[in-house]
Amino acid sequence: MSITTMPERMPETLTAIEMISKSERWRRWWLAMPLLLVLCLALVWFSTAIGVGSVTLTPPQVWRALVAPENATRHEIVASNARLARALMALGVGMALGTAGALLQALYRNPLADPGITGVTQGAVTAAVAWIVFGPVLTPTQVSWMLPAVSALGALLSATLTWSIARLGGRVEPVRLILIGVLVGGVLGAVTSVALLYAGEDTQALITWLSGSLASVTWQKLRLFGAGVLITLPLLLMAIPRANILQFGDDMASGLGQSVTPARAIVLVAACLLTAAAVCTVGGIGFVGLVAPHLLRWFVGSDLRRLVPGAALGGGALVLVADLVARNLRPADIGEWLNIPLNTNAITLPVGVYLALLGGPFFLFLLRRMRS
Amino acid sequence: MTRQDQLLQEDQLHQDDQDDTSILNRTLPSGPQATQFQATDCQATTSPPPDISALRAQAIDAAYGKLTILNGVDLHVGRGAVTALVGPNGSGKSTLLKVCTKLLAPRQGAVVLDGEDISRLSTREMAKRLAILPQGPVAPANLTVRDLVEQGRYAQVGPFRMIRRQDHAAISRAIELVGLQALSDRDVDTLSGGERQRAWLALALAQETPILALDEPTTFLDIGHQLEVLELVRELNQSQGLTVLLVLHDLNHAASFADHMVVLNQGAIIASGSPWSIMHPPLLRQVFGVTASVISDPVTQKPLIIAHSSTTRGE
Secondary structure, three states: OOOOOOOOOOHHHHHHHHHHHHHHHHHHHHHHHHHHHHHHHHHHHHHHHHHOOOOOOOHHHHHHHHHOHHHOOHHHHHHHHHHHHHHHHHHHHHHHHHHHHHHHHHHOOOOOOOOOOOOHHHHHHHHHHHHHHHOOOOOHHHHHHHHHHHHHHHHHHHHHHHHHHHHOOOOOOHHHHHHHHHHHHHHHHHHHHHHHHOOHHHHHHHHHHHOOOOOOOOHHHHHHHHHHHHHHHHHHHHHHHHHHHHOOOHHHHHHOOOOHHHHHHHHHHHHHHHHHHHHHHHOOOOOHHHHHHHHHHHHHOOOHHHHHHHHHHHHHHHHHHHHHHHHHOOHHHHHHHHOOOOOOOOOOOOHHHHHHHHHHHHHHHHHHHHHO | OHHHHHHHHHHHHHHHOHHHHHHHHHHOOOOHHHHHOOOOHHHHOEOOOOOOEEEEEEEEEEEEOOEEEEEEEEEEEEOOOEEEEEOOOOOOHHHHHHHHOOOOOOOEEEEEEOOEEHHHOOHHHHHHHEEEEOOOOOOOOOOEHHHHHHHHHOOOOOHHHOOOHHHHHHHHHHHHHOOOHHHOOOEHHHOOHHHHHHHHHHHHHHOOOOEEEEEOOOOOOOHHHHHHHHHHHHHHHHHHOOEEEEEOOOHHHHHHHOOEEEEEEOOEEEEEEOHHHHOOHHHHHHHHOEEEEEEEOOOOOOEEEEEEEEOOOOO
């Protein structure tokens, strides 16, 4: 038996269709405009991040220091190199977390999902801390490639656990997922605390890392992070269309020709790998994955082919700004301004602190909006 | 293969039955006199489908976990016809639709689409042959109508998910068929209920499949929008030759828009046939627990139910 197809198109409509695809191309360009704006914004912040600091550098100075170091002063070279690495790292981490957030929000069909809330970040952090404290003593080289693997595994396990518990009652309700995420995160946080008790002399470094800090970025870390993201890239390219169709619900996705379970697995693994890459290099930076996709959704819509690049650039810009603040604002200054004695030993606060200060209220705002 | 051959053979048989069917249809009461049917008649009212099957389900058993929903159900969906599944809440009509569209794997039995067992078709292949619109679909925020309809091309798009010229054409045509050209750049959230449902219908149409399955397409719509959507479906069936299988809650809607009605109760098909052969008081009392009269709609000449009272209360 043959398949009956819809009636053939009439030949005279072909020109009309060509006209449509032409206007369609323009529409696509128009829709991509906000992306260009975000790109510009990210670039502006990137340049600012390199220029601003204890020594202010102009763009030509930075350029000279990087391209022709023999003509530059020692100050310029040191500052440019360190700031460039740090800015690249901030951009990269923000992009990875923004992307992971956009993917998870589509996967869970939940605007509140982000790597922090769905247990992904906590899993990666706990696995990394536990492995550093209780794991075998290894050479730095071994640590450098095994730590990402361990935290990626931790992220996957914890995300799967959160999802499975949330699914026990049948349908996964948004609020339910958040409650379970908080629960799993809490338990994992306790595990992390226990591990920290045994950390000994590493404690201080681990605590700074836990809140997410870009202070100890090196070119080597950056290379490692880049390699991790590069490995994830093919998976990410597979994940985007799948996550896009999963947004419409399981039945709809299946009816449109996408098997749901493999698609979910691909999206979840991609999001976990990206988060783990970010977590192992700079620690538990939160809320980027929540804030960036949200802000960008207002400008580019929910289609992930636009939202993922948007959320990536937005996340990058966000971390760049937060780190710019973190680098240049000393707790002592804040104390003076608020008229309370804040005499900490830390010269600056980790970037994660500022992002949490921004992200918490934003989360509340979203919760309120969701209820109405 | 043997099962498939068997089903194919049965298809041939049904084709041979065609003459009998038409005679049967002619002799069936078509007017207010249908209300004279006796209680015993409703058991026997299972006429063959109006045309050869586009889709057939054979001996379907389906369950959610331990809860059995369908028990040995056979369904024939006539090619080019509008088939409506009706039945009380929990009768298994939505489940049957899910089984027929491969959204739910039956525990037993097979569904044959164009002579092929759908359990052997990939999800993607299935999406090229049959479009389904689930009940109460929800679009992600900030999505334009065109973006929504574009998703209908998911199974067809070229390598790297590139939207090609023929995809653009299919999308534009689907939007035109539901009459949403003027609203194609609007956000789906900002549309009225009826417009939104039309946008979802366009998504299914963009799949360019010969069969369209709809699960209660009129839920959450007021009476005007309900009719708007159903009239559109009917129109598409007639102008595009679409085979339509839909679950409907409202019996009067089913009777006026479907060629063929299938009545389910407690996971089994109680009766199937043309609206006039199905809609009579004994069956309504048996399946829905209502005392009702059936009259001929003065305008469309289709059967119209007037329910008087529920018989289930106090039992």
